[in-house]
Amino acid sequence: MNPTRRTVLAAALGTALAITACSPGDLGSSDSEGRTTITFLVDNSDASVRPAEGLAEAFMADHPDVVIEVEVRPQGGEGDNVVKTRLSTGDMADMFLYNSGSLLQALKPRETLLPLNDEPFVDRLDETFTPTVSSGDRIFGAPFGAAVGGGVLYNRAVYDRIGLAVPKTWTEFMANNAKIKAAGVAPVVQTYQDTWTSQLWVLADFHNVAAAEPDFADRYTANQTSYATSPAALQGFRHLQEIHDAGYLNADFAAQKYEDGLEELATGKGAHYPILTFVIGTLETNNPGEVDDVGLFAVPGADAAENGLTVWLPGGVYVPTTTEGAELAAVKEFLDFVASPAGCDVQTKAYAPTGPYVVDGCELPADLPRAIQDMLPYFDTDGARTPALEFVSPVKGPALEQITVEVGSGIRSAEDGAALYDRDVAKQAKQLGLPGW
Template sequence: MGPRTPIRTLVAFGAIAVAATTLAACSSAGSSAGDGGKVTITYQTENSPGTTDAAQKFVAAFEKANPNITVKLDTRPQGTDGDNLIKTQLSTGEEDDVFLYNSGSLLQALHPDDTLVDLSGESWASAVLPDFKNAVSTDKGMYGAPWGTSLAGGVMYNKKVYDQLGLTVPTTWADFIANSKKIKDAGIVPILQTYGDTWTSQLFVLGDFANVTAQDPNWAQQYNANDPNAKYSKQPALQGFLNTQDVFTQGLVNQDYASLTNVNGLKELALGTAAQYPILSSTLASLQQSNPDKVNDIGFFALPAQSAANTRLTMWEPNGLYIPKSTTGAKLDAAKKLVAFASSTEACDIQAQATLPTGPFSTSACKLPADVPPLVNDEQKYVDNKQTGLALEFLSPIKGPNLEKILIAVGSGQSTAQQGAALYDDDVKKQAEQLGIPGW
């Protein structure tokens, strides 16, 4: 779904077996270590233009601040090819001295305890926020530093419509439905659904996961272990399916839900012909292209739980910077300096300028620019208030491939929430078995 594909799990928001292209980042190739106190290290990033451009600026700034260290920039393919390349290089001891990669379950597939350097004792580590720390850690260490900003799954809403109708941001599902009915009475589409882009059907479930963990902090661990109580056909995870059904049966979605696309849905939200849209915050970039003059009219809130005490914003964390265990000696010292530099004011600015921030930074060392859209500041408030939680994909490698189709059926009245949840439990089981997950 979107960038990264915004949600790796949604459109699935990967990287391999192709040799990386080497780009000399700044100065000479240099010797591998210590020529008159100088050292050369390598940094690997993805080969997308935006990512490479930011990496070049990052390396240039670092080299200027550290004239005795030369950084050679390597790139790798995106997607599965890139994933496989990293795994191969780690297994042969040929991985770059620092590399950019996913956080969460894809990182766990690299067996970080065996392959990566523990960075938990570094000076910048204390500023890393809990969600990202959880996404790059095991019981034995913390292995990554954040690069870029996070994104969230929740509800984009038109603030002007809310103001005109005297509505306040809902903190419970009952409040959300009550607001939606008032919006409908005013002749405005209350809730957008855009099944013309099938991945968007999943937000009521995937974006609700922080609410699940607020009620059961061990749910993801039990889900991974095939615990019969951690199933989508049972509460608290069932609620996302029930919510998908609820908004349809109460007639609160747009009539063209089956064909409307994400891009056109965002336009309707911007123009105020629709008021609320359950979606990823990363889609703000599309809205900025289509309706730049309306960006400041859009706010963001968490998908409400049944109880306000359990309402949390579900977060998708950014990529991280990692150091393989094959990096040692003077190179390791230099690599640690490069990773630490990512938390510097200059590097934070490079990250913020690389792409439009659509969520908060994952370290308190970096501050959002003063001119970020209001939507991002809304997300930041949940972070500041410690009312966030990780999306399931950062805690589990298991996602059934048919979720979006199942939820379209539920969200269009073709099946009930309970039927859809049961189908998805079967879908998950098949996927877990295919992946060879123990206990399935």
């Protein structure tokens, strides 16, 4: 493994002690000072690296006999390939951060990961989270971070200057875009250099899909409907095309990375950015003076009465079958810390929370960024939030981010993009051995 970066976080504390709840005989390999070293692989976003480093430092402060090395990998499809390759070759870190939901199923967790059902932290998990890190009756992950909203970040100062109201329908949203463009501001920021960001108009529209077709997820999993054949599901691809064709994108949408897009949004050069709320921590770091100028609203749909937010549940920290002995004992105790109120507090200090935690006893601070405050009413209102499709169906194709870049760039039509994605999905479903495919 040649990670793009490795951060070694060693505790500068005294003599070796046994890990709590483990006898010295449980600890196998150690360094010259008698410490057990465990490795933790995360993606290279601030939202992952900063909390991972904070958790490692806090844990090691209480466990001077453990060294945690935080390794990083790319995001998106490239990072997925790193995870799958390292698992298949037996070269995975002692623990790793990865998606929950459908992408986890693609790792064949029953073959590659260790079940964690008997660990004490499992009883602290929210019942909505546990199924997303499970296969059958086996639980494989501890939650990392908080729930995430998928919607539209918007510049409140731009809205106030032009006199706009937050839209609840797509028609209202497009009308706002016309006024924003006339005022000399880029209506919609896109950042296709980071291809994963191109998917949000499709993925974050799922609340609207489920509102129109409540049984879509079940029928989709059974191969009884698809993005190309469902009028509601096709709308996400049409949104991509419509915004491009209307000339509402920022000038550098094809070359920008998401940090650039956040800068453009925060400074009022762009008005809207469809994205996940985990980026708020990066915004708070890079543009602290503008963070409260940025708010959030759900992707508008066809019916204002059905307006609501699509929600991503936290990713998980998983343990490959190759972890054993002293390293496994240390990893399990670290996961118990991660999935605890104390672990939540460490993550909150390291990176602005993206939404509610899924661990009993974890609390959010009162001074949340405005965009996260805007997210909370969706959680407090019945029927105003829906888990993203990948948390209620195991079916998700790996090529979506490339397809949505093409549709959003005017290279491919919405209908062609949806049909191509359906073919990509079929390959994945067959690999998973799902009935009906």
